[in-house]
Amino acid sequence: MNHICTTHAVPNDTMDHHSVKPFQDMSVRFTELLRSNRRSFQGGTILRIEGGDSGSVYVVQSGWLAVSKSMSDGARQIVDIVLPGGIINPSSADASVSSVQLETLSISTVSVVPSVAWARFLETDPQARDLVTLTIAAALSRMSERMLRLGKGTAQARVAYALIELCMRLAAIGGGNGGVYHLPLTQQLLGEYVGLSSVHVCRTMRRMTRDGVITMSDHMNILIHDLDRLAEIAGIDVETLKGQIIGNA
C-alpha cells in the first residue's frame, strides 16, 4: 500500500509548531526556505525512488523517514532512519548520489528543497553549512555504529542498539520521555533496519521482555525498564554514545 509520491502535497502554513529544535536558532532566510517548500505526507509514502528525482534535498520537520536499499532478490536494508531535524541530501550526504529509496514511516512534514536552490542558499549561509556538516557527522556516526553490529554482534546486540539509538535521538528532539516511546515500525521494518528477519526480531524482543529489560504494548510501544542492562547487551556506553550520534551537541 505504498503511495507513489502524493503530489497533492499539502502546503502547511496554518501553524508553526513545526519548527524543530535543531532549526530553532537558524536564520530567517533558512526558516523561510523550509517553510516555502514544506509538504505533508502520510505514512508509507515513497518520496524518492532510486535515482528518480535526483534533484531535491529533504529536510524533515516532523515524522519518521527511512532511507533504504534493496537487493535484486527484493531483500531490503534500511540504511538510516531520519527523525525530525534530519537532512537528507541524496546528492551529497545522507543518501549518496542515488539508488536509495526514501519513504515515510509515519505522517510527516518534510521540506523538499530543489538541490540547486539548496546549494545556492548554502553558499550564502555559513551557519546552515555548519548545521549540514553536523547533521552528516551524526548520521555517519550512527551508520558506523550500526555497521559494527551488523558485521559482528548478535541479534540481541543489534536490536538493543537500535532501541537505544532511537530512544536517545527521540529524547534529543524532545520526544519520548524517560525511556517510553512509540516506534512507528513493524517488526518487519525493524528487522530491515538491524539486519534480521521479522521472526527473529520478535523472538529477540520477546526474550528481552521476559528478562525484564523492556516492555512492549500495542504495536511497538516501547518502555525501557533497565537501560543499563540494555546498554550492556548493545555493547555501548550510554554517555559516550550520546555525544556521538546526536547532532545538536
Added chain:
Amino acid sequence: MNHICTTHAVPNDTMDHHSVKPFQDMSVRFTELLRSNRRSFQGGTILRIEGGDSGSVYVVQSGWLAVSKSMSDGARQIVDIVLPGGIINPSSADASVSSVQLETLSISTVSVVPSVAWARFLETDPQARDLVTLTIAAALSRMSERMLRLGKGTAQARVAYALIELCMRLAAIGGGNGGVYHLPLTQQLLGEYVGLSSVHVCRTMRRMTRDGVITMSDHMNILIHDLDRLAEIAGIDVETLKGQIIGNA
C-alpha cells in the same frame, strides 16, 4: 605490530608525484595546505585512536587507510577503506565525531590538517567545499552498499562486492588496470571489512577461484577473470555502481 602514531613524520617534499587525480585541478592554496601538512607513515600505523586526537582532517595522497570500530569483546569492523584522494574528517564526515580508529594498511602519505585550519580554509574555497561534499557522498554511497550486503547478502556477495568496489575505486584513481590489483589486506582484515571470519573469507575466495571467477597469487594479488559473474554474485550492475561510489564524476 601496530605503531602508535609515528610522530617522527617524514616531511616529504622531494618530489610531487603525490598529486592525486582528484586533487589535480584544485587551487594553489589547497595544494599548498596539503603539502605543508604532508607526512609519511608505514603500513599498520594507528593514526588516530577513538576520540584521541580530535582535531585533524586527514587527506590521503598515497596508500590505503582503514576506518574501523571495535566492540567491547575486541571484534572489529572496518567501516570504510580510504584510498588516495580520500578525505577523512572525524568531526564532520567520513568518521564522525569520534570513536573510530584510523590506521594505515600500507605505506601512506597523508596530509594531517588541523581541524581549525581546515575549517577556516574551507570557508574561503567553495571549490574545496564541493570536493568535500562529493567525497562524502561517495563514501556514504559505498557504506550504504556495504551495509546492504552486511544485513542481507551471503558471504559470496559480500566478498564479491568488496572486490569489485575496491577494483573500481582503484581504477578510478589510475591503479590496477584491467581487473588486476593488489589488496594490501590480509584475509583477516578483509573479513573485518565485509563482516566475515578470516576462515570463511578464505573458503569463499577459494571457491570463487575454483569457479574460475578470480585468481589469487601471493598474498592477495587479485585478478578478476569474469567480471560479469562476479558482479552477478555481488548483486550489482557494474555501470550503475560506477557512477555511485566513485567521487570524481
Added chain:
DNA sequence: CGGTACTTTGAGGCCACTCAATCAGTGTGG
C-alpha cells in the same frame, strides 16, 4: 633452521533463517 605471520582445510556446533501454523487486533460489508 627455528620463528612468525598468514593461508588452507577439516570437524563440529550454534545462531539466525525459512516454512508454517496460530493468535490478536482492526476494519469492512452484509
Added chain:
DNA sequence: CCACACTGATTGAGTGGCCTCAAAGTACCG
C-alpha cells in the same frame, strides 16, 4: 452485530550458513 478478510505478532520445527577450534601447509626472515 457478526462473519470475513487482512495485517502483524507469536511460537514451533527443522535447516543451513557461518563460526570456532584445531591442525597442517606455505612463505618470509633473522
